Amino acid sequence: MGKKSKAKREAKQALKAERQVSQSFKSLGVPSWLGDMLAMENIFNDLDTPRAITEQVSRFCSSISSETPFYIDSDPEPWSRDGCCDLNVMEFMKENGGRVLYGFRIWCNDVYIEAERHAIWNDGESFRDVSFVADGTVKVLFLPDVAEKQVDLTSNKLKIRKALNPKYEEFVATRSLIDVDLPPCSPEEAWNISQTYEQWQGRNLHKHSGRGSVV
Structure with a gap:
């Protein structure tokens, strides 16, 4: 076909x-x-890691950053916290050095694509995603943000949305207007209340969830 x-x-x-x-x-x-x-x-719904960096995906990424997107496996430590990607990297840095690399996870389906802000670890040569995705996804497409946005996580937009089908363009544009950060929460509080990867594994031991690549 x-x-x-x-x-x-x-x-x-x-x-x-x-x-x-x-x-x-x-x-x-x-x-x-x-x-x-x-x-x-x-x-x-049903968003997933792009199966390949198609022209469509590449154009979307280029509209956000001049950096090159790349695939990276989720490789969390047992203590890694859900929804605390930047804090996970900072904790990992205590014993391994390196720095936080800010950017976006790219998710999509047949009619829609989005960039969700994210942070991974980098030591100048290698990269590691020390966070996990709560639906079981083990491989993501990561797009580093530009140098001037490498300050902290909130220098990146919460989400960047784009309709791949013209029919949804107005709806997605309107939906983007209501994307706002959650009320301020101290790093200590976020760290203490978030589930760890070890806890998540225990609850999902017999599940094989995860997003199926589509684009």
Whole structure:
């Protein structure tokens, strides 16, 4: 099957799924405009690491940073905290030196792509992602941010969103306007209340979750 045929088939499947969700909301008495909006929220589901750095993915990354994206495996320590990527790197640096490299994880599906801010470890030669993804993903596409953004995690935007299907462009642009950081939380508090990788492993010992690459 050619790329264009595959893209058309996937677009039809996405539209069908959206219509089904919208109809479900309508059957529950939800106003049509709200049902349509909630159905569109589906485009943020089933996000995954891009299977390859396609032209589409490359263009998106280039719009954010002049640095080159690269794949990196999740390789956390047992004490690594969920949602504390920068703190994980700083803790790792205590015994291993190196520095924090700030940037983004790239996630996508057939109709949407986003950059989620992230931080990994770098010693000038090698890289290590000492954090884990709570859904079990073990390989991510990491895009380093530009030099002037290598100050702290919050120098990066929380998320950068882009619709791959023109139909969703206005919705994604509107959704981007409400992306805000969570209320301030001290590093100590975040570290103390977040689950560790060891705890996560214990709870997910018999699960084999994770995102399936799509682009």
